[in-house]
Amino acid sequence: MRALLTSLVALSACSQWDAPVVRALDYRIDRPRVVAVQTDLEQIGRGQSVLIDGLILSDTPPQSVQVLVCGFVEGQRTRVGDARCFQNDELVQQIATALPAIWTPPEISGDCPDFNDAFTDTFQPNTEVDNTAPPPLVRLCAADVLLAVRATWADGRTAMGSTHIEIASEDGPTPPRELRLPLQLRVPPTASAGDEVALEAVFGDPTRSRGYQWYVSDGELLKTGLTRIQRLEDEYALTDNILRIPDDYSGPLTVALVANGSYFSGQTVWRTAVIEVTP
Amino acid sequence: MKWTIGFMMVCSACGTGLLPNKAPQVTHVNGTQLQMPIRGYGQLPGAFVTPGQTLIFQFEINEPSSPGYDVYWPEPLPGWHWEAETLTATWTVPDVIVDYDLSTSMLIVDRDKTDPRFTQVYIPLEQLYDEDEFVDE
Numbered sequence: 001m002r003a004l005l006t007s008l009v010a011l012s013a014c015s016q017w018d019a020p021v022v023r024a025l026d027y028r029i030d031r032p033r034v035v036a037v038q039t040d041l042e043q044i045g046r047g048q049s050v051l052i053d054g055l056i057l058s059d060t061p062p063q064s065v066q067v068l069v070c071g072f073v074e075g076q077r078t079r080v081g082d083a084r085c086f087q088n089d090e091l092v093q094q095i096a097t098a099l100p101a102i103w104t105p106p107e108i109s110g111d112c113p114d115f116n117d118a119f120t121d122t123f124q125p126n127t128e129v130d131n132t133a134p135p136p137l138v139r140l141c142a143a144d145v146l147l148a149v150r151a152t153w154a155d156g157r158t159a160m161g162s163t164h165i166e167i168a169s170e171d172g173p174t175p176p177r178e179l180r181l182p183l184q185l186r187v188p189p190t191a192s193a194g195d196e197v198a199l200e201a202v203f204g205d206p207t208r209s210r211g212y213q214w215y216v217s218d219g220e221l222l223k224t225g226l227t228r229i230q231r232l233e234d235e236y237a238l239t240d241n242i243l244r245i246p247d248d249y250s251g252p253l254t255v256a257l258v259a260n261g262s263y264f265s266g267q268t269v270w271r272t273a274v275i276e277v278t279p
Numbered sequence: 280m281k282w283t284i285g286f287m288m289v290c291s292a293c294g295t296g297l298l299p300n301k302a303p304q305v306t307h308v309n310g311t312q313l314q315m316p317i318r319g320y321g322q323l324p325g326a327f328v329t330p331g332q333t334l335i336f337q338f339e340i341n342e343p344s345s346p347g348y349d350v351y352w353p354e355p356l357p358g359w360h361w362e363a364e365t366l367t368a369t370w371t372v373p374d375v376i377v378d379y380d381l382s383t384s385m386l387i388v389d390r391d392k393t394d395p396r397f398t399q400v401y402i403p404l405e406q407l408y409d410e411d412e413f414v415d416e
Contacts, residue, residue, distance in 0.1 A: 020399050024353035024386055209378040210354055224386075226353040232377050 027225030029217040029254060032058040034149050034161030036258045038268040043142060043166040046107055053100040054149030054161060055270045057215055057256055062151035062159075067096035067103070071145040072167065074106045079144040083162050086148055099149065108143055108169045142166040163268075181205060182236070185271035187255050193279050194247040196222070201257050201271070203237045211260035212239045217253050220244040243275075250279045302396035303348045303387040307339035316341070317400050325403035328372045328381065336368040336402070338385075345391035356383055356404075376406055 033056070040051040052067055070092050071080030085091055095103045148162035182204030191197045201212065210228045214221055222242040229237045245253065253275045261268040305317040315321070328334060342348045352361055356378070358371040368385070381404040388397045 020353070020384070020386060021388060021395075021397050024351055025388070206377070209380055212354075223355050224351050224353045228354040228356070229378050230357040231373075231375070237377075 023213070024224040024226050027213075027215050027221055029057045029059075029215055029256070032056070032062070032151060032153060032157050032159035033215070034151060034159045035213070035215055035256065036260070036268050036270050037147060037149050037161045037163040038261070038270075039147065039163065039165055040267070041165070043168050044105055045168050045171050047104070047171070049102050049104040050165065051100055051102055052096070052147060052149070055256065055258065055272075056099075056149070056151050056159065057217075057254065057272075058151070058153070058159070059217070060153065063154045064152045065097060065099055066094050066150045066152075067099070067101045068148045068150055069093050069095055069103075069105075069145055070148065070162075072105065072143060074108070077108060077143045077169070080146050081144075083146060083148070083160075085146055086150075086160065086162070105167050108167055142168040181259075181267065181269050183257070183259055183269050183271050185255065185257050185273045187273045187275055190276045190278065191245055191253075193245055193249045193277055195277075196242055196244050197275065199241040199243055199255060199257075201239050201259075202233060203239070203259050203269075205259075206232055206235055206237045208237060208259065213258045213260055214241050215254075215256040215258070216243055218249055219246055219253065245275075245277055248279075249277050251277060253277050299344075300389070300391050300394040300396055301344050302398045303340050303342040303389055305338055305385075305387070305398065305400055306341050309335070309337050318398055320399050320401075322401040322403065325405065327405055327407035328370075329407050330372050330374045330376060332372045334370045334372070334404075336370075338366040338368070340366060340387060342387075342389060345389040345396070348387050348389045351386040351388065353384060353386055356381065359383070381405060 034054050035057055036055040038053050041048065044050050054065075054067075056062060056065070068086065070085035070088075071078050072093065080091075095101065144164060144166050146162045147165050148160050150158060150160040152158050182202070184202045186200040186202070188197050199214070203212075206229075208229075210226075212227045214225045214227065220243070222244060223240070227239045227241055230240055231238050243255065254272060255275060256270060256272040258268060258270040302318050305321070306313060308323060317323075323336075326334065340348065340350075350361065350363060350366070352359060352368070355361075356370060358373050360369045360371075361367075362369070383402050383404065385400040385402065386397060387400070389395060
């Protein structure tokens, strides 16, 4: 029995069913999911507060929501790169129990290398830079930790999603990111079972070409769960998809779109919509 | 005996057993045999494109060890068309290219539900600019 259990553990460990397939094809809301976590700051400067929100997709609302941080040790700079951090209860702190949440982390140590030393160690000095301007946050002085949203349902199901955030020991010059960037999701309000319906989204950042992630409660997305810009409309980026509704479906069908952000491309934003499907 | 069974299960799942499932393999593109067939992750030679041009990729895929496969094009380019029956991708390059990153990827997923495997083929594409567009100031 022990050998079989060991084998099963190993089976799960060496599965090839990983990132590219999951990102493209695991788009159904067939289980509770936290598919996006957003913050209005990339780096939290000394004394700053961060606004945290998450997109929870499920057939029913969760019984409870927790906002967690993992790997943050007060007064120290730490770096956490793996969501498995949340498996270690000693490293996890609960910072809120509802969304959206606001968190002001305790200050971390200011014992950091001098900005100019750190800069010249890494880069060639650039004489064209305005040296009188306040320096940006120095990455070497930041704790890089994980923020997560964990939702729990009454029947014991759980779902979690996470994102990185940096907590700096310096004052934070980074202005908060605008979380209300225009994103319009266009879906037909009604459809019939078996239909192929056009889904469109218009996003207010024409420079973000990729990273549009779709989720549906049922059916098949003919362009997969990942799409990119198809064309521009008045300086807005338009992306699209086609949803094939199952022949035997009836009732509300949820469509969600997440415009994934990154350190370079800005914030993550999302929209959801419902199509009422008749037999 | 139980250890033998366990070992065989692990080996078969990790592709090292006697009869392992293997990922689909791209062997030919446009009739030309690839020097190194692509299985798992691989990349085709890059191509420069110009607006209005039509590119055609006709693939030959080898997948003998499972009940078949499906081909997907995540993040499809505008104007990209896939003909599953003939394994032919046709791209009519839009007159206005708005995406600075034209590269695309093909995802071939086998239908073996017990040990699914996939191959991802990266296709580097780049817009060919007219030299006259760049003017020295």
